[in-house]
Amino acid sequence: MSENCNGNCSSCSQNCDQREIPKESTNAFSHVKHTIAVVSGKGGVGKSLVTSMLAVLSRRKGYNVGILDADITGPSIPKIFGVHGQATGSDLGINPGRTANDIELMSVNLLLDQEESPVVWRGPVIAGAVKQFWTDVLWGDIDYMFIDMPPGTGDVPLTVFQSIPVDGIIIVTSPQDLVSMIVKKAYNMAKLMEIPVLGIVENMSYVVCPDCGKKIELYGKSQTAKIASELGLPLLGQIPIDPALAELCDAGEFEKMNSHDLDAAMADIEGKLPA
Numbered sequence: 001m002s003e004n005c006n007g008n009c010s011s012c013s014q015n016c017d018q019r020e021i022p023k024e025s026t027n028a029f030s031h032v033k034h035t036i037a038v039v040s041g042k043g044g045v046g047k048s049l050v051t052s053m054l055a056v057l058s059r060r061k062g063y064n065v066g067i068l069d070a071d072i073t074g075p076s077i078p079k080i081f082g083v084h085g086q087a088t089g090s091d092l093g094i095n096p097g098r099t100a101n102d103i104e105l106m107s108v109n110l111l112l113d114q115e116e117s118p119v120v121w122r123g124p125v126i127a128g129a130v131k132q133f134w135t136d137v138l139w140g141d142i143d144y145m146f147i148d149m150p151p152g153t154g155d156v157p158l159t160v161f162q163s164i165p166v167d168g169i170i171i172v173t174s175p176q177d178l179v180s181m182i183v184k185k186a187y188n189m190a191k192l193m194e195i196p197v198l199g200i201v202e203n204m205s206y207v208v209c210p211d212c213g214k215k216i217e218l219y220g221k222s223q224t225a226k227i228a229s230e231l232g233l234p235l236l237g238q239i240p241i242d243p244a245l246a247e248l249c250d251a252g253e254f255e256k257m258n259s260h261d262l263d264a265a266m267a268d269i270e271g272k273l274p275a
């Protein structure tokens with residue numbers, strides 16, 4: 001077991017999952033009570049939407065909330081909240097961005113000259129940037145920090161789980177059949193990392209017909225409840241495909257959302273990780 005991982009995977013012959021990396025601390029100006037990573041086995045299932053919804057719900061309850069956008073190559077959190085412009089900093093560290101309702105956030109998009117610039121960094125550099133979001137951002141007092149993880153179970157999620165103290169993981173999935181295997185991959189990675197899985201959120205579960213109100217299961221009958229029960233996990237919530245949610249994301253006005261689909265999920269988090 002290497003005590004001295006410098007993140008240089010090309011010169012390391014060890015298995016990452018067996019490597020022990022000491023957890024990073026935040027700086028003296030940041031006190032984070034609970035860190036919750038939102039993961040998905042594959043991209044595009046609504047991880048950022050779920051992260052944002054949980055952040056908005058917890059902020060509405062009066063908690064101090066942060067979002068660490070660890071999706072370095074596909075950052076969407078600043079756009080969803082309408083936060084633009086570059087982050088400022090000082091010798092003490094980097095100031096996080098702030099939404100209209102005072103959710104703090106940090107994303108690579110707040111560090112780029114232009115939001116459209118691609119981030120073409122190798123895995124270890126990306127993982128290093130995420131670690132710095134944890135160690136160098138002046139978060140202040142945070143009750144719930146939500147981490148929007150990059151999709152999949154690759155190098156970056158692995159390093160993040162090994163270096164940032166994460167209290168719990170929420171797995172986001174969509175209802176397709178293929179998902180069973182992908183959810184299990186994410187679950188097994190969490191187990192490997194010895195991080196508790198708080199539960200599963202299913203996104204894009206159905207669409208409500210605007211004319212007759214009927215729920216249409218676009219992807220067929222959902223298997224998620226069955227998979228959750230096989231894994232002994234709670235199904236924390238199901239979110240329909242809702243054009244209003246997509247519009248709020250696109251307009252950067254997500255704090256105006258009025259979905260209650262994750263109210264129970266938020267209550268579950270508060271119960272398991274009281275602030």
Ligand SMILES: Nc1ncnc2c1ncn2[C@@H]1O[C@H](COP(=O)(O)OP(=O)(O)OP(=O)(O)O)[C@@H](O)[C@H]1O
Nearest residue numbers: 043044045046047048049151240241242245246249
């Ligand atoms: N329930 C929903 N209703 C309507 N639109 C949705 C819903 N969930 C997600 N979307 C839209 O789908 C797109 C992808 O969602 P999101 O960015 O949350 O996925 P992701 O899993 O984080 O993607 P990535 O893997 O690329 O990071 C976004 O444009 C979002 O607005």
